[in-house]
Amino acid sequence: MVDRIAVERSVREAAEGDPARLPRRLCEAIRESVSMEAGTLSLFTDTPHRQLLCATSDAALRLEKLQFGLGEGPCVTAARTGDKVVVGDLHTELTGWPVFGSCAQEQLGDVGAIYAFPLRLDAHRTLGAVDVLCRDPHDPDPETVRAGVIAARAASRELLHSYQETVDQGGLPMWEPEDIMDSYWGPTHAAVGLLAGELDITADEALTRMRAHAFGSGRSLPDVAEDILADPECITP
Structure with a gap:
């Protein structure tokens, strides 16, 4: 059984520190909640204004470039629908993205599984999305996925709090991409x-x-x- 309080506490603790590095710390907290190897965090994920703020590995960065270039993939769908997306085995499962599916199998040979979680503003809107991935296929355990959903929702609250706090002080968030x-x-x-x-x-x-x-x-x-x-x-x- 997922300990919701423990997951949310780990995200709150990750939010402490340099505001400019907030997206990376939150991304890492979500990644750790599902025991995956790498992750990405992007804002406005399913729009032309998409901005990647964090990619914790070369494979994660290549995944983001592919999704942005094609306009489809797990992260885009998660942001658009407001629901989690799980691909347990990228190289054997048929995906719902005809171009991304074939390109990913060709270009992401070192990625076996992808979980995508929306960063929700409310019941109907998303701020962006987080991808977490690992080298080997990963049979999705419902409790593990639920931990990722809880962590992503907690991360959304921290991002919104940081944004509002900065705007109230007359500035803009210092979430600078590398x-x-x-x-x-x-x-x-x-x-x-x-x-x-x-x-x-x-x-x-x-x-x-x-x-x-x-x-x-x-x-x-x-x-x-x-x-x-x-x-x-x-x-x-």
Whole structure:
């Protein structure tokens, strides 16, 4: 039986310390609650404004890049539906994401299982999502998954508390992504805004066009973004 109080206490303790490192500490607390090897934490996960704040390993970072580039995967679904997503064996289970499933099996050979938990604002909205993963397949134990759900909900409260506390003091959260993450997501966000303005379309539509262009050309999303920043008409109709 999961000890809810103990899980929530571990998350509260993880929230103490340098505000800039809060996402990483909360991500680690959720990871530990389900005894997995690595994790990620992202905000606005199923939107064009998605921002990765934490990836605790190279495999976790590659997982995030793949999901962001394709616009689908466990983390995206968890944020969109507000429910947990469990893939116990990435390399044998059929997934509900046709492109992500095949790409993950090709590109994430060192990832066996993925659990994704939404960071909930309330019953109908999410702040983002957390992925936890491990090298080997992992048969999902219901109690272990429940511990992850409890930890993710507690982490959501800590993130909201930190955000509100900072805003009340006239500032903004110091949740800064590491350089390698910002170099991937930053240019893409800038290009989305530029393309949306150039074509008079929404950010969602701009990102969809960029993803399609990247997938069709076999290039990465940041490479396409750099092209757009240099010449916004490079993928216009």
